[in-house]
Amino acid sequence: xVKLRVEFLGGLDVVFNKQRTYDLDIPSSGAFxxxxxxxxxVDKMIDNPKDVEVFIEDGTVRPGIITLINDxxxxxxxxxxxxxxxxxxxxxxxxxxxx
Amino acid sequence: MSWKPPSxxxxxxxxxIKVSQLCELCHxxxxxxxxxxxxxxxxxECFFHVFETEIHNTIVTNNLFYPGERxxxxxxxxxxxxxxxHIMKLLNERYNYGIDITLLSVDEGIVGYRDDSLATVKRxxxxxxxxxxxxxxxxLYNWTMDEIVATAGIRxxxxxxxxxxxQSLDRGAQKLKIHHVITGHNADDMxxxxxxxxxxxxxxxxxxxxxxxxxxxxxxxxxxxPFKYSYxxxxxxxxxxxxxxxxxxxxxxxxxxFRGTARELMKNLEAVRPSCIIDIIHSGENLVLKEKEQRxxxxxxxxxxxxxxxxxxxxxxxERCNYLSSNKICKACMxxxxxxxxxxxITLEKDSSVDGAARVMRTLxxxxx
Numbered sequence: 512x513v514k515l516r517v518e519f520l521g522g523l524d525v526v527f528n529k530q531r532t533y534d535l536d537i538p539s540s541g542a543f544x545x546x547x548x549x550x551x552x553v554d555k556m557i558d559n560p561k562d563v564e565v566f567i568e569d570g571t572v573r574p575g576i577i578t579l580i581n582d583x584x585x586x587x588x589x590x591x592x593x594x595x596x597x598x599x600x601x602x603x604x605x606x607x608x609x610x
Numbered sequence: 611m612s613w614k615p616p617s618x619x620x621x622x623x624x625x626x627i628k629v630s631q632l633c634e635l636c637h638x639x640x641x642x643x644x645x646x647x648x649x650x651x652x653x654x655e656c657f658f659h660v661f662e663t664e665i666h667n668t669i670v671t672n673n674l675f676y677p678g679e680r681x682x683x684x685x686x687x688x689x690x691x692x693x694x695x696h697i698m699k700l701l702n703e704r705y706n707y708g709i710d711i712t713l714l715s716v717d718e719g720i721v722g723y724r725d726d727s728l729a730t731v732k733r734x735x736x737x738x739x740x741x742x743x744x745x746x747x748x749x750l751y752n753w754t755m756d757e758i759v760a761t762a763g764i765r766x767x768x769x770x771x772x773x774x775x776x777q778s779l780d781r782g783a784q785k786l787k788i789h790h791v792i793t794g795h796n797a798d799d800m801x802x803x804x805x806x807x808x809x810x811x812x813x814x815x816x817x818x819x820x821x822x823x824x825x826x827x828x829x830x831x832x833x834x835x836p837f838k839y840s841y842x843x844x845x846x847x848x849x850x851x852x853x854x855x856x857x858x859x860x861x862x863x864x865x866x867x868f869r870g871t872a873r874e875l876m877k878n879l880e881a882v883r884p885s886c887i888i889d890i891i892h893s894g895e896n897l898v899l900k901e902k903e904q905r906x907x908x909x910x911x912x913x914x915x916x917x918x919x920x921x922x923x924x925x926x927x928x929e930r931c932n933y934l935s936s937n938k939i940c941k942a943c944m945x946x947x948x949x950x951x952x953x954x955x956i957t958l959e960k961d962s963s964v965d966g967a968a969r970v971m972r973t974l975x976x977x978x979x
Contacts, residue, residue: 521689521846522858574877577846583642584847587631587651605858606689606846607873 512536513543515595517552518602523576526562527552545580546591548601566603577604635660646841646884654851661848665836666701672822674834675790677708682788684779685713685742687730690794692856693845694837698792699738712786713738716778717746718771719754723861730857737855745782747774751946759863761952767863770949773941777933780831788831795835798842798876801887804894806872813899820894829934841887 517533524531537543537551549567557563565573571591572578578585579602580593595601633641633653641651645660652660668674675681683698685691695713702709715731718724728744735742748754751774758770783791800820807816818824825832837845849856879886927933928940935941 520850520858525859574881575873577843577850579850582654582851583640584644586644587641602850604846604850606842607877 513539513595514597515548516600517548518600520602521577521605522607523566523603523605526559526565527556528558542594544591544595545578545585545593545601548595549591572603575605575607577606578602579604643847646843646880647888649884657844657851658848661840661844662697662701662704665697665840666705668822668839669701669707669836672834674792674823674836675707675709678710679708679790680710680712680786680788681790681792682712682714682743682779682783682786683740684791684793685715685731685734686794687715687727687734687857688794689846689849689854689856689858690796690837690842692730692734692794692854693849694792694794695734695738695740696852696854698836699740711740712788713740713742714779714782714786714788714791715742715744716775716782717744717748718775719747719756720861720863721756723859724755726859727857730855733855743782743786745778745785747778750774750778750781751942753946753949755863758949761949764863770945771863773945777940777942780829780933783831791831791833793833793835794837794845796837796840796842796845797887797891798873798880800835800838800894801890802869802872802876804890805876806869809872810868816894816897817899820891826934839888839891 514534514536517535519527519531527533533556537548539547549572553563553567557566566576567573578590579600580588581600582602585593627640631640631651633639633656634650635652635656639653639655642654643657644651645657681698683691683695685695695711698709698711701707702711713731713735715728717728731742731744734740746754755767755771759767762770779791783789803819804816806812807819820838822838823832823834848854876887876890926935926937928935928943929938930943931940933940933942939947
């Protein structure tokens with residue numbers, strides 16, 4: 512079981528039922544990585560299958576979406592390999608909409 | 611619509627920080643981002659400092675302002691213009707530019723999009739204590755974007771919106787007697803424009819597209835882009851860390867297809883090599899065209915090189931509205947003429963089919979049975 516919060520910012524909430532913040536309890540045995548989280552989000556939380564490509568491209572977060580792990584750029588935390596711990600906040604911010 | 615800032619996640623795990631995780635500038639705090647420009651790992655405090663200072667340097671090296679100048683910030687409520695308003699106020703106070711800042715917004719009349727983003731601008735006005743002026747398509751042209759789309763269709767919506775918005779900003783500034791409009795165009799936008807102009811062979815625009823200050827001769831209003839060298843990613847992160855209140859929804863009408871393609875290409879390039887954005891701008895800056903006489907030698911007898919070569923003619927005015935135009939009649943008046951011909955002769959009372967037409971269209975798109 513891993514307890515975490517995910518945030519969808521910069522307009523990404525549109526794909527996730529127009530809700531920006533979710534507190535999740537995800538059952539898991541052993542390490543739960545960002546890769547596992549992405550699979551979970553795609554499987555359980557995107558209602559319209561057409562919307563998946565807004566969020567995911569080639570098995571990772573689409574370029575132009577900023578991923579932060581506890582407010583730090585995921586590039587510094589190991590990206591897909593990062594192991595999520597209880598209390599972590601993972602946020603996804605789209606930069607693709609107009610300015 | 612009220613605004614709630616994103617949470618401030620600090621998950622203290624009491625884990626010792628490795629030396630390799632430290633900020634490369636101050637060497638004492640944990641780095642939280644990798645700058646796309648140079649791949650430097652830096653902490654939040656150092657990020658604020660370098661981000662703000664780089665913009666200050668851009669402003670100073672290019673002499674963007676003079677003391678006492680009145681400046682209008684083109685404010686849409688989106689991330690770039692919100693950060694721009696915040697930064698300009700901050701730098702003006704920190705470095706004593708002595709400029710007078712006003713927020714200037716254009717209301718295109720798009721129900722379900724612009725009305726919400728204007729609400730953001732109105733909150734920004736209070737948060738930053740800056741005066742705000744809103745000019746609308748309706749009052750300037752007697753058309754809202756919703757009406758234009760209902761008449762002319764959704765395909766060309768960006769053409770109309772772009773032409774009218776550009777003019778509206780100028781007219782709004784003129785109304786306020788302000789001669790300088792600054793916009794939140796960032797490095798990504800500029801690189802995208804350079805790419806677009808290269809891809810479609812638009813040589814005339816290519817040279818102009820990287821200028822930080824643009825002003826047509828004869829125009830009383832100049833425009834500049836203080837974020838010319840600022841990455842979109844850093845602007846978004848700055849807004850995120852500073853908890854700035856900005857509006858983020860895609861316009862309800864179809865995005866400009868070609869720009870979308872160029873943007874996609876840019877984002878994919880950036881993923882492979884983050885410095886490419888600044889590199890494309892650098893390439894664009896160094897592409898200088900030959901003098902016209904050398905480029906076009908084949909002129910018929912008695913032909914005027916200006917009309918034959920169809921380059922920009924600066925300083926001409928539109929016969930109808932007196933706005934600057936390279937042709938006899940400006941683009942906006944030409945578009946308006948086409949629209950007027952097609953305006954429905956009879957309108958139903960309390961006709962609601964126009965307001966929010968885009969929103970309805972969007973909803974319909976997502977319906978499935």
